[in-house]
Amino acid sequence: MVNIDWRLRRLGQTAFTAWAVITLSFVIVRMMPGNPMGAMIQQLERRGMDPVRARQLVELRLSIDPTKPIPAAYVDYMVNMVQGNLGQSVYYQESVVDIIAQSLPWTLFVLSWATFISFFIGISVGALMAYWEGGKLDVGLTSWAILMGSIPFYVLAIMLLIFMSYRWGFFPTGGKRPTGIEPGLTWPFISGVIHHAALPILSMIVASGVASLGMRGNAIRVLGEDYLRVARLRGLSDVTISTQYVARNAILPMYTTLLIGIGEMFGGSIVLEQVFQYRGVGWYMLSATYQRDYPLMMGGFVVITLAVVIALLIADLTYGYLDPRARGQESESY
Amino acid sequence: MTVSETDYERTVAHSDPILQMRDTTVSFDMERGESRVLDNVDMDIERNEVLGVVGESGSGKSMFASALLDAVVDPGYLRGDITYNPGDGESVDVLEMSKRERKQYRWEEVSMVFQGAMSSFNPVRDIETHFVETLEAHDYDVREGMQRAKQILSDLYLDAERVLDSYPHELSGGMKQRALIALSLVLEPEVLVMDEPTAALDLLMQRSIISLLENLKERYDLTIVFITHDLPLVADIADRVGVLYAFEFVELGPTEEILEDAAHPYTRMLLKSTPNLESSIENMRPVEGSAPDPVNVPEGCSFHPRCPLADEECIDVDPGPYDAGEGRFVHCHHWEHSAEEIPMEDASETAGLADEGVESRSTKPTPDHEGEEPVLSMQDVEVHFEKDTGFMDFFGDPPAVKAVDGIDLDIYENDVVVLVGESGCGKTTLGKTAVGLQRPTGGSVEYRGDDIWKVRDGDGDGSVSWGHIRRSLQIVHQDPGSALNPHRRNSKILEAPLKRWHDELDGNDRRQRVMSMLEHVGMTPPEDYYERYPHQLSGGEQQRVALIRAMLMNPEVILADEPVSALDVSLRVEMMDLLIELQEMFDTSYLFISHDLANARYIAERTGGRIGVLYLGELVEIGPPEQVINNPQHPYTQALRWATPELDPAEERAEESPIREIDVPDPTNPPSGCRYHTRCPEAREVCTEQTPESYSADTDAPSHRGTCFRMVDDHEYWHSESIVDESKDSFDSAADTGTAPSDD
Numbered sequence A: 001m002v003n004i005d006w007r008l009r010r011l012g013q014t015a016f017t018a019w020a021v022i023t024l025s026f027v028i029v030r031m032m033p034g035n036p037m038g039a040m041i042q043q044l045e046r047r048g049m050d051p052v053r054a055r056q057l058v059e060l061r062l063s064i065d066p067t068k069p070i071p072a073a074y075v076d077y078m079v080n081m082v083q084g085n086l087g088q089s090v091y092y093q094e095s096v097v098d099i100i101a102q103s104l105p106w107t108l109f110v111l112s113w114a115t116f117i118s119f120f121i122g123i124s125v126g127a128l129m130a131y132w133e134g135g136k137l138d139v140g141l142t143s144w145a146i147l148m149g150s151i152p153f154y155v156l157a158i159m160l161l162i163f164m165s166y167r168w169g170f171f172p173t174g175g176k177r178p179t180g181i182e183p184g185l186t187w188p189f190i191s192g193v194i195h196h197a198a199l200p201i202l203s204m205i206v207a208s209g210v211a212s213l214g215m216r217g218n219a220i221r222v223l224g225e226d227y228l229r230v231a232r233l234r235g236l237s238d239v240t241i242s243t244q245y246v247a248r249n250a251i252l253p254m255y256t257t258l259l260i261g262i263g264e265m266f267g268g269s270i271v272l273e274q275v276f277q278y279r280g281v282g283w284y285m286l287s288a289t290y291q292r293d294y295p296l297m298m299g300g301f302v303v304i305t306l307a308v309v310i311a312l313l314i315a316d317l318t319y320g321y322l323d324p325r326a327r328g329q330e331s332e333s334y
Numbered sequence B: 001m002t003v004s005e006t007d008y009e010r011t012v013a014h015s016d017p018i019l020q021m022r023d024t025t026v027s028f029d030m031e032r033g034e035s036r037v038l039d040n041v042d043m044d045i046e047r048n049e050v051l052g053v054v055g056e057s058g059s060g061k062s063m064f065a066s067a068l069l070d071a072v073v074d075p076g077y078l079r080g081d082i083t084y085n086p087g088d089g090e091s092v093d094v095l096e097m098s099k100r101e102r103k104q105y106r107w108e109e110v111s112m113v114f115q116g117a118m119s120s121f122n123p124v125r126d127i128e129t130h131f132v133e134t135l136e137a138h139d140y141d142v143r144e145g146m147q148r149a150k151q152i153l154s155d156l157y158l159d160a161e162r163v164l165d166s167y168p169h170e171l172s173g174g175m176k177q178r179a180l181i182a183l184s185l186v187l188e189p190e191v192l193v194m195d196e197p198t199a200a201l202d203l204l205m206q207r208s209i210i211s212l213l214e215n216l217k218e219r220y221d222l223t224i225v226f227i228t229h230d231l232p233l234v235a236d237i238a239d240r241v242g243v244l245y246a247f248e249f250v251e252l253g254p255t256e257e258i259l260e261d262a263a264h265p266y267t268r269m270l271l272k273s274t275p276n277l278e279s280s281i282e283n284m285r286p287v288e289g290s291a292p293d294p295v296n297v298p299e300g301c302s303f304h305p306r307c308p309l310a311d312e313e314c315i316d317v318d319p320g321p322y323d324a325g326e327g328r329f330v331h332c333h334h335w336e337h338s339a340e341e342i343p344m345e346d347a348s349e350t351a352g353l354a355d356e357g358v359e360s361r362s363t364k365p366t367p368d369h370e371g372e373e374p375v376l377s378m379q380d381v382e383v384h385f386e387k388d389t390g391f392m393d394f395f396g397d398p399p400a401v402k403a404v405d406g407i408d409l410d411i412y413e414n415d416v417v418v419l420v421g422e423s424g425c426g427k428t429t430l431g432k433t434a435v436g437l438q439r440p441t442g443g444s445v446e447y448r449g450d451d452i453w454k455v456r457d458g459d460g461d462g463s464v465s466w467g468h469i470r471r472s473l474q475i476v477h478q479d480p481g482s483a484l485n486p487h488r489r490n491s492k493i494l495e496a497p498l499k500r501w502h503d504e505l506d507g508n509d510r511r512q513r514v515m516s517m518l519e520h521v522g523m524t525p526p527e528d529y530y531e532r533y534p535h536q537l538s539g540g541e542q543q544r545v546a547l548i549r550a551m552l553m554n555p556e557v558i559l560a561d562e563p564v565s566a567l568d569v570s571l572r573v574e575m576m577d578l579l580i581e582l583q584e585m586f587d588t589s590y591l592f593i594s595h596d597l598a599n600a601r602y603i604a605e606r607t608g609g610r611i612g613v614l615y616l617g618e619l620v621e622i623g624p625p626e627q628v629i630n631n632p633q634h635p636y637t638q639a640l641r642w643a644t645p646e647l648d649p650a651e652e653r654a655e656e657s658p659i660r661e662i663d664v665p666d667p668t669n670p671p672s673g674c675r676y677h678t679r680c681p682e683a684r685e686v687c688t689e690q691t692p693e694s695y696s697a698d699t700d701a702p703s704h705r706g707t708c709f710r711m712v713d714d715h716e717y718w719h720s721e722s723i724v725d726e727s728k729d730s731f732d733s734a735a736d737t738g739t740a741p742s743d744d
């Protein structure tokens, strides 16, 4: 019962955030001084379009009727949003939803592999570092992780691009799929896709040295715990101890970090996709900014923010399965 | 140590040791040199005995425990001989076992309970998993093993099913500790080593666990090694007691002998320094000096810098074990003279020990405060904490913890009130409410007639300011380390209050004042301590700095929250003496919080104060210490009295427990009527329905009051049905629930 209350509350918070994000996008479009809507109308009028026609077009594109008073326009906008109508891109002349639906999987593809691999490496390396605390590996990796953590990831990405692609030609310099190959579940296509995604993934992984540092700190803390000592005395096997006692407790504090990390990577992907000319959501969003393609920009903004909010919600809701202490805090007994 | 094996074996030839330790040393290599944390120890542990091992922190007692299981943590190095004699089958050399043998030896033959029950369980796995994985790791039959686990759990008065289903954080400390004991017994070991198993628990829980241990020992045929810093505690169950000092045993013998006629000066001094309920306050005396550093243990007898009997021989020759008869061994050259030099009774005319503290260590009668104006007056104070709930939880009333529920208490000038009770009884909350750190949700707290929260809110009549009240009511925390700003030197910490409240003093005056205070509390030379940071001080020294800081504010009431519980036993009396001395010097009142009745008695008797007993947010008894201790009116006070270990071996050990339930009820849902009725051995029908008021005790002390129907001669209680189920084979199986009032 308590659990339900708690989950409902998180859900409520998430819904609230989502609403706030969408409202914010409305506010930006509609009410900011020098607002995008005004700018769009002017743009069209400058191209010689009749003002009434221009306004209709803007309404279609932005899902906001410029002639309506703000409250009514707001209600319309929200209804459109909830129905999944994010307006129409000015530049591509396509619906924003379609563009995002096409590009989002590519971004997710890069992100999920980057996250998965970097955490896998981070956790195993972190555990090893903790185990050989103070050893050469530990010292070396710690400095590496600190170094990597302090270089902005896009600098790293550019360096990778310069060397791996332009100089040595290991990887393509841009794009997300092989050219001239029919899309489909064929090996040439799939390997081409992986080939194109490799550099973006790699630069994200390299930049995430921090993960292993975090794991190391946690694992060291766990290694000092009494329950570990008792478990050894009880004669539990090394496998049980390292998985159920060390790793599980060391991962706990990282779990939320992991999902917050996804959020950060989403943000990072905007720049990263630009560097690698990788046409995911981030790329579209940034180029929409250059094109003054407000509908697409806002759509990208809303979708990315929502994705992060949802990732956090999932983190919160599932954390209880990993850590019983977080299960319905209220029921903590005497 | 110059013990030869033959000495030992001659005297214990008739014995049947299950574990034998010879020349066992544990050392750590440190930059400063080799640190020996167990130094050439010999010890025989007899089959089916309870061996009590007593030592202060830093005496090597935990190392002794780890050595028995060959479980010394890296980089500690264990050497010597440890032999295990299973009884049937061959003796085993514990330090030469193969990996497989060692796995079997640990937990199947010898298992261990640590002090940290709070953290001995993996927080992400439920209790049952801990049992199952242990059984599986040792290839035991899991079904049969779990059957046994349930039996042991219920032997320990736990609801087996519920406990097994719980996660560690869902159990109280006492429950976790008992679950841990059950876990250590699930493989049916021969020997159970317990390292401070009860240190973190309340007295009542400690004592309950100890009386349960006796049953367990019989039922499961155990040999128990019980390691503790608390001599009176083991006195209750141990057959023999070994006393550790500076990483070696200084005395070993049957419990009775040790308690009545200890031969080693350290043991005698330790006994005298231990607050308890029986021996007279005049005789209590701290052990001066401090325990040696393991890198730098004094030559010869390691106790000589602190020993009043020390002479040349002690400095030159390490005293081997002298056989003092009756199975007693003493590592002291002059053991035959220790009794006359360090008498347990009356020390005033003894040469060598007469220190300046003797005359001040006297008791005071509790004055009758009738008609006096209280400094602080609490009326019907309530503090209810709502459990933290979010904005979606507006359905239904959130459960409130009634931490303090309707308490009246007055504190007068130069008054001392010591609050005692189990953890969770609300004593700290009440204390904080008294000094204005916690806002009560009901009732009033008045400082010299002004409601302090009205003053705070600006509704006062303007006669006193909130700042003045804040300054007059000070607190000294339990953990002084966390209460002092780690980034500021003592000079800054201590001068700040002077700067703030005594602006007539210039920098030099302040310095002088702080220096003299440091000197006064024994932190000499003060120049040396003046510039230190808190982390460069020992726990006792930090406590002193915190105390001086509070005193320099010139407060009228100081709340001291468990000020001595973090200190070693031998230092407690000294710290309490200091507290009492400062009280007289600065003319303040104290509100003490303690979970230990013996400490409460010491302070209250020496200052003429009162002891207040709290149970589930209510003040169930209050009065002068002699009355509360020797003539307790409330059954709960009687239980606390029972739970306080005695040094007197003649006292019948392990009398039946006077409580029906070991665990404290859920404070969010306290029992109806008298809140104690679920545990009270005297409870009757009426106790579940009516709430007792505060009645005056039928003694000569007018300030002695309690809240139990039994204090009223013609109460309907006496005609009510008993609710104690006598047939139930419960914790109090022998509790007498006679139907007639005892004083009829």
Ligand code: SF4
Pocket: B264, B265, B266, B301, B302, B303, B304, B305, B307, B308, B309, B310, B311, B314, B319, B331, B332, B333, B334, B335
């Ligand atoms: S040997 Fe000497 S210094 Fe050591 S305890 Fe005995 S009398 Fe004291």
Ligand code: SF4
Pocket: B634, B635, B636, B674, B675, B676, B677, B678, B680, B681, B682, B683, B684, B687, B692, B707, B708, B709, B710
């Ligand atoms: S009122 Fe009843 S239940 Fe309460 S303490 Fe007295 S006898 Fe026990």
